[in-house]
Amino acid sequence: MLLPEDPAHAFVPYPAVPVPHAGGGPLAGLxxxxxxxxxxxxxxxxxxxxxxxxxxxxxxxxxxxxxxxxxxxxxxxxxxxxxxxxxxxxxxxxxxxxxxxxxxxxxxxxxxxxxxxxxxxxxxxxxxxxxxxxxxxxxxxxxxxxxxxxxxxxxxxxxxxxxxxxxxxxxxxxxxxxxxxxxxxxxxLGPDPAPLPRVVRLLRPDDVWHLLAPEARAALEPALARVEQALGEAAPCRVARDGFDTMYWNFRYIQGREAWVADGPMIDRHAPPLGPGVAERFEWSRRVTDAQFDGATDFRKAFSAQLSGLLGADGILVMPTMPDVAPLLSADESRLEDYRNAAIRMLCIAGLAGFPQVSMPLARRLGAPLSLSLLGPAGSDRSLVALVERIAG
CATH class of the missing domain: 3.90.1300.10 (Amidase signature (AS) domain)
Known part of the structure; x- marks a missing residue:
């Protein structure tokens, strides 16, 4: 770490080693x-x-x-x-x-x-x-x-x-x-290969919004109005394929199998003392079958094509980033796992499709931040950031 102190415990306390950087450039001063x-x-x-x-x-x-x-x-x-x-x-x-x-x-x-x-x-x-x-x-x-x-x-x-x-x-x-x-x-990111048009087609996936508790949905409504003021009224749509439980499990089968391929040999050889939650997820991942992984891969292809068809070249989903504000530090492991599982049902949309999603800090609830997201077609990343600039003003 090259800072004199870290009051947030954000940094790994490695010995400070300066890393050379250019004296000028587009990120100079940052x-x-x-x-x-x-x-x-x-x-x-x-x-x-x-x-x-x-x-x-x-x-x-x-x-x-x-x-x-x-x-x-x-x-x-x-x-x-x-x-x-x-x-x-x-x-x-x-x-x-x-x-x-x-x-x-x-x-x-x-x-x-x-x-x-x-x-x-x-x-x-x-x-x-x-x-x-x-x-x-x-x-x-x-x-x-x-x-x-x-x-x-x-x-x-x-x-x-x-x-x-x-x-x-x-x-x-x-x-x-x-x-x-x-x-x-x-x-x-650099420039988009096919930028979004100036006028986009804003879509509100009601099935995603219905995953929110009423209090979280109410907290995000003014943020949704702000986005609509900048980009136009959002038309209702639905995005889940065969329901969010199916989306969730297919995402987990892919993630779990690949996580075990990446880290399983090290875990089997060295038996590291994995922490709560992590140990259980790797043990579950060990047992993902070929049939589950292959089926999930087919599901991902079909879902990506479905979402691509919905968005076309100008469609943008406006949706909550997370189910609610962050749990308290005092929450136990069971509460955190329940929250994680609820969150994956929203978060797996971009993951399964491979599409970009930007999160904007536009709301608060219980004194804590709560965000709204824009999700666009593949390759629209920089255009989404430009939309964020318009919304943020």
Missing amino acids: SFAAKDLFDVAGYPTGGGCPTVLAMSGIKTNSAPIVQRLLDAGARFVGKTHTDELAFSMNGRNAHFGTPRNGGAPERIPGGSSSGSASAVSNALCDFALGTDTGGSVRAPASHCGLFGIRPTHGRVPLEACLDLSPSLDTCGFFTRDAGTFARVADVI
Whole structure:
């Protein structure tokens, strides 16, 4: 860590090693952090797991996306905590603790990009890299009151980054304001191959909105009105294929099988002491069958085609990012698991389709942040960020 102090417990306390960056460029004057899944020259990559950290060694090269930011003039200030092996969504790590939620200190930060969201929400850096497989940028963005993005799958390189589920993993980032969000997006995303038109077709997936508790829905209604004022009235639609339970299980079969392929050999060989929730998820993942995985892969193809047909070249879903504000830090593991399972039913839409989703901190409830999302067609990432700028004003 290259900061003098870390009151939010957002950063892994590695010995400070300066990382060279360009003296000028589009991100000059901005500082950034990287989730401890990305390689950074001079540092190990621990993945939130002491066993992985012990085997890491010091990296001699930075991940391509980290190097891109350095070459654009951004100053690296440290590596941030992640949930263990990125296989959680609450921000707690049994080995390294829980980073502080800068938007609601009495509540969990969300994960697995917990430290990155904590660092930005506590103003310890201007932006931070995270990864999003099942919601690991979008969840903490909503919980901590940040702008965040899950890009189109494959748009941002993930070389020299620890895998969880490669066909679902994406590289996203967090900022506190829309202007910085757009500035970083220019470097990380570049121009869209087929930009959205100036006038978009806003769609409200009522089946997703009906997953909310009435109190959360009421809190988001003024935010929805704000989006409609900027982009036009939203037409109702439905997006789930065969119901959200079916969506949930097919997502989990893909994620679980790929997570076991990525980390199962290490777990079997070294028997690391995995934390609560993480241990149970890996044990479940071990038992995903070929038939379950193959069926889920077929389901994903059909769902992606269905959503692509709904959105076309100009359709945008406006929907809640998460079911509610972040649970309290005092919540037990059972409560957090129930919340995670409810969240996946919303978050799996972008994951299964491979489409981009941006989360905007437009509401509050119980004194805590609550976000609204825009989800667009594949490749519309930078256009979505431009829409965020219009909405944020």
